[in-house]
Amino acid sequence: MSFMKDFDHLKIQMKDVVSATNNFDPTRVIGFGGFGKVYKGELSSPEGQITFAFKHLDRRLGQGDIEFWKEIMMLSKYKHKNLVTLMHFCIEDDEMILVYEYASRGSLDRYLSDASTLTWTQRLKISVGVAHGLQFLHDPKDSQQRVIHRDIKSANILLDDDWTAKVSDFGLSKVGPANQAHTYMVSYGVGMPGYCDPLYMELGFLSKESDVYSFGVVLFEILCGRLCYESCNREQTKILVPKWRRYYDEKRLDEIILPDLREQMDPGSLESFSAIAYQCVKKVREERPTMAEIVKELEFSLEQQEIFENVPILESSHSQMYQSLDDDRPLNIKPRFHDRADDDCSQSTPFRDEFDDSEGSNFVSEMEDFKTPNLDKVTEASSSQDSGSGGQRRLWVKERSKTMWEHYNSDECPDEEFKKVFRMSKVTFDMICDELDSHVSKNDVDPPSVITVRLRVAVCLYRLATGDPLRKVSNVFGLGKSTCHKLVLEVCDAIVTVLMPKFIQWPNKERLEDIKTEFGSISGIPDICGSIYTTHISVIAPKTNMAAYFNKKHTERYQKISYSITIQGVVDSRGVFIDVCIGYPGSMPVAKILEKSALSQRFNSGQLKNISILGGSNYPLLDWLLVPHNNQNKTWREHLINEKHGVVQRIAKDAFMRLKGRWAYLQKRTEVKLEKLPRVLGACCVLHNICEINNEAMDEDLIEV
Structure with a gap:
């Protein structure tokens, strides 16, 4: 030797x-x-x-x-x-x-049933790591030899302190030529029952696809939270792999997935993970994927999960936001989404207005305007020298013509004209300004009175109502484009923080009874407390995770690639939002958006009882969610129920039409950063409710058809 x-x-x-x-x-x-x-x-x-x-x-x-x-x-x-x-x-x-x-965390099999210690994201990362290790063994770059492990199982996958996966135990491995598409070796069958390729055990023909099969079993163990076998008695062991294959074929995965994992999963991530696991354990070797293909699919599954976890979501109905239905006090809502990025206008590149194509791809910098002799009087506010705040953002204020805003802000401006521009009466506008006065910052300009709260709110409402390009907004209010953009985001944030808890609330017990009565008188369907609908808001192609926001339906309808994020809303009998969930990517089906929403979790946990919501045919039928009959041969009674159902569903659709009609910004393709956009959309929903509650009549010509 x-x-x-x-x-x-x-x-x-x-x-x-x-x-x-x-x-x-x-x-x-x-x-x-x-x-x-x-x-x-x-x-x-x-x-x-x-x-x-x-x-x-x-x-x-x-x-x-x-x-x-x-x-x-x-x-x-x-x-x-x-x-x-x-x-x-x-x-x-x-x-x-x-x-x-030393792998400090031991072997993978110890954690399969523990969804709190080993989360779905961690399981995906471990799966990707093992796949990379096996790909290296099957297709080594610097060797003419291929290694077939022969004993892949969760007990042979070790985890270090960072949860990095390490394939171990090579005592049964075999080496064969790597320069062939298929490497077959004749060997007596060894390995753990349940993990071994059945063809290898029966015929003795070993191939790299045998490892693929074993790895597929491990993937199912990761998904189901248990080992692939169970002991029936002392002499027999029941292998679960055939059952897992059958449940996948029958679309019954929910029955075998570890329950505590289900609520952590992105639907797309689960779909891609389960699909590749199923392909790995196919009986026909030629139908099994290569390790390179497995790595690609698992990385895609992980990417989808990370997108899901990092998507900025704004909801009005987290469990901690609800008070007792008997409590009439206003809700103390803390929005789930937090503004994490710097303002768009802080970028070195000037903000490109998403609605103005006439100026090409770039605007002239606001600073360039300062070189114009007639406009060179500039006030720089909140400088670091004056405020001592270091790198605080600054607003630049120029002496420009404010004739239009001065007109709208004067007593001479008729209420109808004001309402046509800002979508609300002066009384409602004043109420919003009063509510936001203490929250909207006035310390970033000097003197503070240069940009008053009224002016800030007006800039925001004008932009949302008209959808006009920032260049035009700038001309109307005599402010720079980047300043206008900053003010829109600032006021939207204030609306969500201050006004959403007051104007988008889950009804108290008394109001719920009124809503059920109102819906009952409209449709004859008892115990309906809301009508649910989901709409899409177009966005430009994201720089990252583009596939998640791809809108297939809009792309096919308009023959142009489309991307979007979603607004799910529940309205009462008046078309007022009582719950919103904003921000999930456009590729996510409405049923999955509902499943992940706080509203669904609250119903499923039994916190909301004896009430139902009515949704369209694209929603699932649930104990608390009624949908139309969709069988082909409907009875006359089912047709009648669907007609009544349609009346209630129309209330939600009309509410969304008025939402987009009032706030034309929602009809445009927006370039606002995705992490900021949910708060802008949430502000539009709040403003919709304020207008509806205050009976602000709406020009029918504005309604999007």
């Missing part, structure tokens, strides 16, 4: 092993396997004491010299961040010990 000399640099003495493991102290055992017991111990190094895992060969378990040296050869030659690292070995007399890097 002259080849042993090639590994002398890894060899350590038995006395060091005995010292590190305290003479194989049973209290230091951290695992068991087909090779023997695994101990935790420490060895000295120039950096100090380092913890390692010591695997002690027990020949009574069926493995011996061949498996021992195969492990050393494999792990010495094939090094990858997702393969466990062999640090040392010891062979003295009849004793054989392998020394590995």
Whole structure:
């Protein structure tokens, strides 16, 4: 065995092993396997004491010299961040010990049933890591040999302190040529029942697709939160893989997924993950994917999940936002979405107005305007020297013509003219200004009176109502384009923070009874408290995660690639929003948006009882959600019910039509950053309610058809 000399640099003495493991102290055992017991111990190094895992060969378990040296050869030659690292070995007399890097969190199988410790995102990252390790073994770049592991199972996937996956236990692995599309080897079947490729066990033909099958079983274990087998009695073991395949075919995955994981999952992530897992365990080898294809699909699943977790969502109905239905006090709502990014106008590139195509792709910088001789009187406010605030954002105020705003703000402006521009009467406008006065900042200009609260609110409402380009807004109010843009975002944020808790509330008990009575008189359907509808708001193509926002329906309808985010709203019998969920990407089906919303979670937890919501045919039928009959051969009674259903659904659709009609901004393709947009849309919903509650009549010509 002259080849042993090639590994002398890894060899350590038995006395060091005995010292590190305290003479194989049973209290230091951290695992068991087909090779023997695994101990935790420490060895000295120039950096100090380092913890390692010591695997002690027990020949009574069926493995011996061949498996021992195969492990050393494999792990010495094939090094990858997702393969466990062999640090040392010891062979003295009849004793054989392998020394590995210490994976502090142990093996994956320990965490399968724990969705709080091992979240869905962590499971996806582990799956991607294992897939990368197996891809490296199956298609090594610097070798003509392909490694087939033969013993892939959750117990052989170790996790370090950062939850990085490490494939371990190469004692059963086989090496074959890698320059062939399909590598087949004849071998007697070995491995753990349930994980082994059935064709390999039956016929003895081993291929890289055998590893793919085993990995697919692990993926299902990750999804279902349990091992792939269960003991029926002492002599028999029931394999669950056929059941898992059948449930996937029958679209019954929800029945086998670990319940605590379900609420963490993005629907798209689950779909792509389960699809690739199912392909891996197909009976026909040729139908199984390669590890490269698996890596691609799992990375896509992880990307979808991360998009889902990071999407800025604004909701009016989190569980902590609700008070008792008997409580008439205003709700103390803290919006879920928080403004995390700097203002758009803080970018070095001037803000490009999304509604103005006449000026090309770029506007002339506001600073360039300052060079004009007649407009060179500029007030710079809130400078760091004056305020001591360092890098605080500044507003630039120029002496411009404010003739139009001065007219709208005067007593001479007729209320009808004011209402046509700002979509509300002066009385309602004044109420909004009074409500926001203490919240809207006035410290970023000097003197503060240059941009009053009334002017700020007016800029915002004008922009939302008309959808005019910032250039025109700038001319109307005598302010710079970037200043107008900043004011729109500032006022929208204030509206959501201050006014949403007051004007988008889940009804109290008394109001719920009134709503049910009103809906009942309209449709004859009892216990209806709201009508639900979801609309899409167009956005420009996002720079990242573009696929999540792709709107297939709009793309096909308008023959132009479209992207969008969604507004889900529940309205009462007057068309007033009582619940909104804003910000999920346009590719997400409405049923999934509903499933992820706080409203759905509140109904499903039993906090809302004895009431129902009515939705369209694209919603699922639930205990608390009524949808139209969609069977082909409807009875006359079902047709009658659908007609009544349509009357209630029309209330929600009309409310959204008025929402978009009043606030033409929603009909445009917006360039506002995605993390800020939910608050702008939320402000529009609040303003809609204010107008509806105050009986602000609306010009029918404005309604979007």
